[in-house]
Structure formats: structure tokens, C-alpha cells
Amino acid sequence: IVLTQSPATLSLSPGERATLSCRASQSVSGYLAWYQQKPGQAPRLLIYDASNRATGIPARFSGSGSGTDFTLTISSLEPEDFAVYYCQQRRNWPLTFGGGTKVEFK
């Protein structure tokens, strides 16, 4: 299953809303996760199974979608949110990741 993330880069300012998209080449039901990765760090799980926040993740992060179209929304960007975001499907093996969306300072 190929996951296509868009846009590749999102240029925003702190306080703005970020909307990231992940589209699957076939249905993954609700088996989609989102990760955040900062330079030099490992990925961190944000959202699992489309809409469930992982432990300790702030409420400004939310996920939605099912089937082939998914969205990660950051309601109001904090300075620490500027990073690369990846989606990942676990509908079947091989589990796959999207190519990433970089959220950068405008």
C-alpha cells in the first residue's frame, strides 16, 4: 500500500492551523498512524488508528479519516511543532510509511 502525503512542505507561522494529508493507494480502514520527527531524533507517535491521540500528545493534534483519505490537524502551531510528519498504515504487511510533510517556519 502506497501512502502519498501532501503537501511536501507547509510554510506556516506559530499560531496558525496546519492541515496535513495522507492518501492511501487502497483502503487501510482506520489503521493509520501519524508520527512527528525532529532533526536528529527518532519519530514520535502522535495519532494511532486514525483519530486516537497517543499518550502525552497535546489536544491541539487531531486525526481524522478512514479508508483512503486521512488528515492530521494541528489547531494552533507551537514553535516546537515545526518538524517532519509521517503517516503509516498497519492494514497489512508490508506496513508502509508516507514520504513525509515538512512543516517549516514561514
Next chain:
Amino acid sequence: EVQLLESGGGLVQPGGSLRLSCVVSGFTFSTYAMTWVRQAPGKGLECVSGLSSSGDSTYYADSVKGRFTISRDNSKNTLFLQMNSLRAEDTAIYYCARSSLWNPAPNFDNWGQGTLVTVSS
């Protein structure tokens, strides 16, 4: 506190071997599925190999099948990845990651800091 600590990376010549280790603490290792995920320099994430909590189910990416072997020692809270016949395209940071799920496939709620493998002559 959950911790995963990889080691064993380094510089190796094409055709060589390395054995990566991931020592964990802060959780009951034997009850979690474990996976190796790699990231080539400046690139995205790729699942390399996974192992169920019971050890009876494994996954290998086509790119490493027949060359890499995943294993675990629950008595030592350690995950391994034996990598043979290494190629330049295996150059990456290798992360170990845990999951409470195996079916239909995992996602990863905790990751190690990664160990760099460089395959070059």
C-alpha cells in the same frame, strides 16, 4: 520509564556483516512485538523486519530477505538484527521500535535513538 537503546552500528565494507542490538527497560519486553525501522540519510522511514511478542511470527522487507535475521532474547530484554551481505543501500540509521499490536500489523509507540550503519569501501 520506557527505554530502548540500540548499539552495534558502524562502518562496514560491502559484503560484510553487523549485528545490531536493542536493549530495553521499563516495560515487560516479552509482551511486545518489536520491529527494526531504518532511515537512509535525508530520506523517509522503511520497515526492515518485525518480530511478534511470542517470536513465532516474523516479517522481512523484500530488500533484506535472506540477508537479515531478527531475533529476541526475552531473558536479556534484547532484540537483535543480524545483517549479512551488506550493501551500500543498507546505509541508514536503524531504529528499534515497540508495539503492543501485531495484527494486522504494528504501529510504534516507543522508539530507540537509533544506531548508524554505514556500508562503504
